[in-house]
Amino acid sequence: MLKFNSELTINVKLTYSNDELECFKLLELCPDVFGMRHTKKFKGFLFSRKSVDGALNNKHNVKLRNFYSNPPSIPNHSLLCSDVDINQSPMYCAGRYNKFSRALPQSPWIIKGKRRFNTSVQELFSKDVQALFKAQDYTFSSSGREDVDVRMLGNGRPFSIELINPKRTKVPQKEIDDLMERLNKEHATNIKLNDMQTISKDDLKYLKEGEDSKTKIYEALCVSKKPLTDELLSNLTSCIPLVIEQKTPIRVLHRRANMVRNKTIHSMNITAVPHSSTNQTYFCLNLETQAGTYVKEFVNGDFGRTTPNLGSLLNDPDIDILALDVLSINLDWPPKKKYS
Template identity: 45%
Template sequence: MALRKGGTLMLRSLFPQGTVLRVAPNIFFFLSHYLRGTEGVKLGRCHRHRWREAPGKRTRLRSRVEGTGAEERLAWTCPRLPRRRGVGVLGRTEAGGSLREPGPGQRDANELSAAAEGAGVRSELESSDRPRQLWRLEVSEGLLSMFPLAEKDKTIARLLFSTGTCPRCIFRFCCVDFHAPYKLPYKDLLRELENFLRTEDDALTLEATEPPPKKIRLQDTEAQIDDRSQNGGEMTTVVKDENMVLEKPYLNACNLCLGILQEFCEKKFIKKVCQKVESSGYEFVNLVFSVSFPPQLSVREHAAWLLVKQEMGKQGLSLGRDDIVQLKEAYKWITYPLFSEELGVPVDGKSLFEVSVIFAHPETDEDCHFLSTSCPDCFKPAKNKQSVFTRMAVVKALDKIKEEDFRKKFPCPPNSPKVFCSAVEIECAHGAVFVAGRYNKYSRNLPQTPWIIDGERKLESSVEELISNQLLTVFKAESFNFSSSGREDVDVRTLGNGRPFAVELVNPRRVRFTSQDIKELQQKINISSDKIQVRDLQLVTKEAIGHMKEGEEVKTKTYSALVWIDKAIQKKDIEFLDGLKDLQINQKTPLRVLHRRPLAIRARIIHTMETHYIDEHHFRLHLKTQAGTYIKEFVHGDFGRTKPNIGSLMNGTADILELDVESVDVDWPPALDD
């Protein structure tokens, strides 16, 4: 590990041995500025996506380089350390061969040559005739990483670090919005942050101080641990080495994130969540990861923002609340790759499978309570809410409260907690899956849905249950919701192509089915009962169900009714009904459904009628009507609530003995080939 003077960038183990990166020329030169003299890194040109050693020779570098428009670089190899290379980039030569002044991050050729010879290594000049579009960075040992804080961030970083803020939260408040630094191991971040904040005077003091005897240092360190732990100070651990003893900060809960960006970003916790996922029995090809943080985190972040904003104001700078990287974003940057690696599936925000973690921190629950007196209108009781201090309510109150009032009632910076927050719930859930098809009903003693009156079940089964119970078992779902394009009465059959239906399966654990699996499931439903049959069974989307609902009121339906008439009739007495087209009727809400439907007068259209004479008191009537028409009431009149009706048209009293639905003209779901 090498740390460049100034502490802005450092080398770290970020890529495994053998990693190859292809980068654009401008990125190459930026990296080379910080990689010169680094062990375990090799840089070179990549020609047409192939690695090619640039032509060159071992020589002493000169300040004047021959060639036009060539990119020059110095590479040196240390024979004593295999696979260790260092690189320094020169400038670009102008026409005539004169070397430009070294730009930012470039060193003079004489300086590089002297540095190489002083280190006792061989030097090599490599050049090419023209610049390449792609350059190659090969990491042969160790890894590359950038420490994200610059010199301008040192004041804020030191301020936050001294108050008990973790490195990742310091990055957030220094507006570090790229992912790589957050993903580094926490202990490494802590060490590098300390190195970054250490002044040159501190380094000189450490080097000049005569170390005490090992025994004394061990005793003093142990005494400090006991004393500081008893007083709630920072815990330390002693690392024993052959030549020296080092003190390193241990993990204390951050005063801003309460430990969420500390131990809950480690692989140990990720594995715990993944074990819960794998044991839940769900099938999934991707997942969405959601977290619920304690609302007091917003209060603590607000306090830190006021502190940092005040400090930056002294430097003539500003910091908006939106400039700070959100805790949830930083947490996702760190954990998403870990989840993908552990479970072997991508994290996708559109996935139906959700893994959620709920965090809590009882020690700081009262952090929000002062807001209820300052902004009482923001905290109102709501249904299904255990506490009025929800995250949205707290954020709303923080937007309203004045800064001076906040400072009086809450410490800035916030106090350090004694313990970490905890993950109180780890839950898995899968979004609903929808299955659609068409059903035929052959029984005149089977309701569409369970028939229960005053808590008493009238019939033992229903269309809904015969279909959905089979689906519930196969999909391993918790519950279901059944819907259809209209409904028939208990004594009405549904024939023809059947009635479209859809079943919403809530939180299913099995979701991966082939077309053959669905076909076998359809056969299983049909074998289970002779009262119904299912066809065109298929998986559909939630949006597609809207086509079925649209057809309920727009499409037409065809019926067949067996009609009885009180007076004796001949065939010629009913033939006039065949000639009636688009007959408009007005139907007041039928008495039999008035308990569940609002009282209203509905206009409906009888498009066509066709009669078949049976005997002097019976005939069969085939009707094509507007969806939503009450056919029974159209026949017998419902005590005059439907006008006109078959009885009034024939100047007699009519009644309906049997009714069948022959077709429901909704082109959904799509027909499947058997």
């Protein structure tokens, strides 16, 4: 029998009222399988397709003749078609997004049935993409995520949308571009979409494979109670590349396993920010880090759960972070657009 994968699947459900009655001989033929199921008062249909196929494939024709007549008796009921289900294989739309708001989560934030924020990055455009492809449903995923109060600037964050059972399988790139332009105008204060396009399932592999190998560039506004001396700044740059140990941050312990992660800081530099305060020093911290580094905790130390941290390197345990931006996610994805 030839087997092949099809993008369109048609499932036809056929029912026959005497199915179980005609299968009852299997209780004698395979007592080790169906006898046990019958004794345990198996819930539902006693003879599933999988169990019957498995039993018959292991029996010789000679043994079957002892239990079933040849030729078989004429059925006294018709075979009925009870349902026809048509499904299209998923399609995938990908791109990159910028987030400009410090009060916008990436996905719906619902705690104990109550929303914390009115909307999310995902909700601002995923439903529109679903409608364009006339899909039954969708699944949103991305290359990592930023905190609610963190902006995603620069080249944006890669994302993909799996479109489940789409009715449109050939959507011109111009329609995708038009949708992207409209959404960027509607949500200009919150997000911006870039490089939206249809991709193949194989293209998703590189998105996942790049999770550990990619690097990210951050910019953070920080505050210190001590002045930044040339000696301290020199010590800071001389320790690069820097491997740090991070226990799962306290703020995410409720949803992530408590473990230690080793992450690498690839580059780090500090620029003083002029300010009228006489007892505090404000500075801009630029970092290039391994993906998965908790930058906030690297700055504030997270009560010693991240070591070394910026406070220990600058000999100031009171250093804190005021604002954080992601400037770049160094992952060449999605693929270049293929216009149709």
